[in-house]
Amino acid sequence: MQSIDAWENVKLAFQNIWGYSDFRPPQGEIVRALLKQQDALIVMPTGGGKSICFQLPALLQTGLTIVVSPLVALMENQVQELREKGLPAGMLHGELGKSDRAATLKAIESGKLRLLYLSPETLLSKPVWERISQPQVQINGLILDEAHCLVQWGETFRPAYRRLGAVRSALLKSKAEGSQIAIAAFTATADPVTQTTLERVLQLRSPQKFLINPYRPNLKLQVKTICTPRGRRKQLLKFIQSHPQKSGLVYVRTRKDSEELAEWLQKQGLSTAAYHAGLTPKVRRTLEGDWLHGKLQFVVCTCAFGMGINKPDVRWIAHFHPPLLLSEYVQEIGRAGRDGKVAEALMLVSEPTGWLDPEDKQRQQFFQSQELKQRQIAQQLSDRLPSQGNIEAVCRQFPQGEIALSLLHGTGQVQWQDPFHYILNRAAVTQKITQNLAVQRMNQYMTTKQCRWQFILESFGFSVEAKSLGKGCGYCDHC
Incomplete structure (x- = not known):
């Protein structure tokens, strides 16, 4: 438990950097959890001030907080805002010039950064992994921003997301005894299935949960x-x-x-x-x-x-x-x-x-047929893949190897020993595929006669809040 004085200093730093007199609920509670090095799962509506919740604890601690972000535009916007305030933040991505890249890698080694933004692919690239694994580089936390992307894109489009759960234990092997790395997942939208997937894939340890419903009466x-x-x-x-x-x-x-x-x-x-x-x-x-x-x-x-x-x-x-x-x-x-x-x-x-x-129907059918094709390739490849090995060798031998391992991880047949080495268990009971259920839910929303906000709240697990709207929200085309 933080002392009152220590918490006043946190609020003072918040005021000095961002100019707000106090936190909006549940910002303060999230900041406390991350300062205590607790794992967390945060679902807060867009515009709820999520980024401040992990930026502030990162800036108040010595060591580096890694922010995994899905889009270059998103990284650039956040890092630019932090740098304009004179704060020690950096980023790495494929569009960065050589000199900027070299300067950021050097800043990691010398401990000059507090926040480092990168994609899952960049995090797991050799030059970056080698530097963050160095014993003197203190890592405080791993933040997954826009965490729903792990579930939406992680199996077929961005398979590196599926390896993030093995990052913490692999990094801790190279750090001083007693080191801790907290993991926090932040998103504006995560239904109960998505929340469970995030907990499982990221290997969150008794995470503190902050679940705010997405209802916006305006x-x-x-x-x-x-x-x-x-x-x-x-x-x-x-x-x-x-x-x-x-x-x-x-x-x-x-x-x-x-x-x-x-x-x-x-x-x-x-x-x-x-x-x-x-x-x-x-x-x-x-x-x-x-x-x-x-x-x-x-x-x-x-x-x-x-x-x-x-x-x-x-x-x-x-x-x-x-x-x-x-x-x-x-x-x-x-x-x-x-x-x-x-x-x-x-x-x-x-x-x-x-x-x-037929445009909408064709678009959806194309998406579903592509996904089915990739799953079939993954199952066929599972018989040819070595029962254990490293991802680099698999990708050299099989062009679809990384996606296949990612899909097999999604069905419980692959376990990552670290972010680069896997064990394949062909006898594992495959889990149900949930993406098609999510697609069906979208179709139901388009044709529902129910209040649209009630439908959304129920879909994201906020049944009590949906009931509290009574006969409807009064703000949709059905109310």
């Missing part, structure tokens, strides 16, 4: 069924025009979609641009700045946009295509109305049969 939800691709564009245009000069975001699912739709909307006289991960870092930063400062009314973006970007006055979000998962949807609508004023979220969906506009 956010009005609407789902509109459209019958043709032309009708979809017209509905979107009508929605945007009903919010003249108001800041917003249009979400699409692919890079190609973002470019084609942005071009069409520009021809309608609207101030917009396409944003996706295929653009250069310089172009992405320019577009973010133009949107943040009102030079662009909105951007037509993939899920690569918005994580960690704080713009309080976003008045509307439009989903031109429905997201595959309800958790993605809640993440993306959460970027609107952070200032507490009324905001709207519209999702456009094809009529359920798919006869007149």
Whole structure:
């Protein structure tokens, strides 16, 4: 238990760095848990001030806190903000210049950094792993930011996520006796299944849980069924025009979609641009700045946009295509109305049969068939993989090796001894695949007649809060 004086110093540091007089619940409790080196699982709505909860403890301790982040844009935004305050934060990613990379690696060795942002792939790369494993490099904590990405992307798209649970024990082998490394997972959306997966994969030890429901009474939800691709564009245009000069975001699912739709909307006289991960870092930063400062009314973006970007006055979000998962949807609508004023979220969906506009159905079927194909390859490969070995050798021999090991880890057939060596147990009972259930939940949301906020709250395990809304929220198209 921290003394009152020590806690006053924590609050003073918070005030000096961020200018706030006190924490918002449950920020203070989370900061206390991390300062005590306790594992934690934090589910807080977008805009709830999650990053401060791990940045402050990191800055108050000697040693390094590693922040695993899924997107370069997200790392750059957070590190830039910290550096502008003169705080010792660094990042490593593939788009970094050689001299910046060398300077950051040197800063790790000399103990000059308090926060290091990187992706799971960079964390497990040889140059980084060698440096953080050095006995003199003190590691205080491993923070998983946007932790839902481990579940959404970890099996097929970003398999390195599945090896993060072996990081702590491997690092502690090279550290002084009695060293501790706390692990904390932060996300805005995690249903009970996702929470269980995070606990299991990250090997959290009796984690402190802070679960805040995503309900936002200022956010009005609407789902509109459209019958043709032309009708979809017209509905979107009508929605945007009903919010003249108001800041917003249009979400699409692919890079190609973002470019084609942005071009069409520009021809309608609207101030917009396409944003996706295929653009250069310089172009992405320019577009973010133009949107943040009102030079662009909105951007037509993939899920690569918005994580960690704080713009309080976003008045509307439009989903031109429905997201595959309800958790993605809640993440993306959460970027609107952070200032507490009324905001709207519209999702456009094809009529359920798919006869007149098969786009949504085809998109979902493609996603599911790709995933099924990868699972089949993984099962076939499991018979050919050595029963134990290292990931480097497997990847050299089998192009799909890393994804196969990741999928087999998801079904309980692979155990990681450390982040680079595995044991395969073919006789293990395979666990149920839950991604398809999550896809079904999204489909149910699109067609439900229930209050939409009640549906979301129930889906994320907040049944009591859903009941407290009584006959409905009064803020969605069903209420």
